[in-house]
Amino acid sequence: MTEHPAPPPPLFDRVFINDPYPAYAWLREHSPVHRTRLPNGVEAYLVTRHEDVKAVLADPRLSKNAATSFPGWQPGRTGIPGEHRSGIAAHLLNLDPPDHTRLRRLVSKAFTPRRIAEFEPQIRRIADELLDACERTARDGDGTVDLIRGYACPLPVAVILEMLGVPPEDQAIFHDWAFGVVDRGSGRGGVGRSVKRIRGYLRETIHKKRLNPGEDLLTALVRASDDGEHLSEDEAASMAFILLFAGFETTINLIGNGTLALLTHPEQRARLLADPALLDNAVEELLRYDGPVEFATWRFTTEPIDVGGVRIPAGEPVLAVLAAADRDPARFADPDVLDLGRAATGHLALGHGIHFCIGAPLARLEGRIGFERLLARHPGTALAVPAESLRRHSGLIMRGLYELPVRLAPEGP
Ligand code: HEM
DSSP, X not given: OOOOOOOOOOSSSHHHHHOOHHHHHHHHHHOSEEEEEOTTSOEEEEEOSHHHHHHHHTXXXXXXXXHHHOTTOOSSOSSOTTHHHHTOOSXXXXXXXXXXXXXHHHHHHHSOHXXXXXXXXXXXXXXXXXXXXXXXXXXXXXXXXXXXXXXXXXXXXXXXXXXXXXXXXXXXXXXXXXXXXXXXXXXXXXXXXXXXXXXXXXXXXXXXXXHSXXXXXXXXXXXXXXXTEEOOHHHHHHHHHHHHHHTTHHHHHHHHHHHHHHHTOHHHHHHHHHOGGGHHXXXXXXXXXXXXXXXXXOEEESSOEEETTEEEXXXXXXXXXXXXXXXXXXXXXXXXXXXXXXXXXXXXXXXXXXXXXXTHHHHHHHHHHHHHHHHHHOTTOEESXXXXXXXXXXXXXBOOBSOOEEEOOSSOO
């Protein structure tokens, strides 16, 4: 008698949102290229095996530009909040070569690893100031603090604002917007409005920087040139916006998901406390184990392609599931085990191919300092609620927590 696999587990329900990994194991094994209807009604192909995801991310026959490759596509589905209302559709993640190549080269010149390394002392200072504030909140309240709101969220926003050169007196609106995005489940709304204001602000500030240059990233974006070619003020504003957006929720989720993983794996946390030299590797393993970006952004087939033995017709949306690829037993031994000492390189949490995360050096640095400062100051930090009660965002692209209430403790576990 032929054995039939168990029916596919439900995708996108509450159980899946909290822990999608069993469903991804099923998909990798039984339907690695899986056509399904997404919660927004769109039919798309989900690709879940590491080898196939890597191939999809590097395949030039898959386009990122919906305007040319998928005319029926509605704007605002990239996962970028308020994108369609703010006129920022033409950015790196929505473009193909040669436009993508030109813009990416120009921004790489402004956003170099050397420039990012120079920010290490500032990032450490910001992390410490935020932890001071968290300690005050815990002391003045019931002894607990929400690490998402108090630490993971303001850290990347403050860092990128300092890098861009946004003066301190103008930063409040950015923080409001950031909290609005993180809090979107509470129905506060207004994210689209904030996005519009931020874009207007960036455009105006870029114009001022052209006239009055500083030593900051906005000035570098305005000045970046390639064979005499410059970013227009509008392109520079879109670029600043995408750096802000792409580096913000992702880094929150790295610190949020990573801290949760450390708190729920005390033996791994103890290992890291005993051997801080493990930190860089720990960041890679935390990216792999429960990464901030669950699905890569939308791609569309420009011609029929074969992925993992399945023919996908032309003009179809394809989603590469990074979180599934990074738990593939064909690539990582015991993939569901958190092991801060494993060789986690080769994970796809930061993407692959021409759209590989341009902010990866900053993401890694913020993650390293974020975990290091929290552990050094509060090695005995413990969850203030059962892990099962924590709520996760239900958005398609990002994987993150609404809140992470903890008790900070200066002594080790
Ligand atoms: C832990 C934090 C981060 C993670 C996990 C992450 C992940 C990713 C991934 C998976 C992609 C590729 C998406 C795709 O191919 O569909 C990407 C692209 C990108 N990321 Fe990040 N990112 C992080 C932080 C940052 C930061 C801090 C910045 C900048 C400040 C940034 C800027 C970008 C940009 C501009 C792109 C588009 C690159 C292109 O299309 O050429 N990211 N990121």
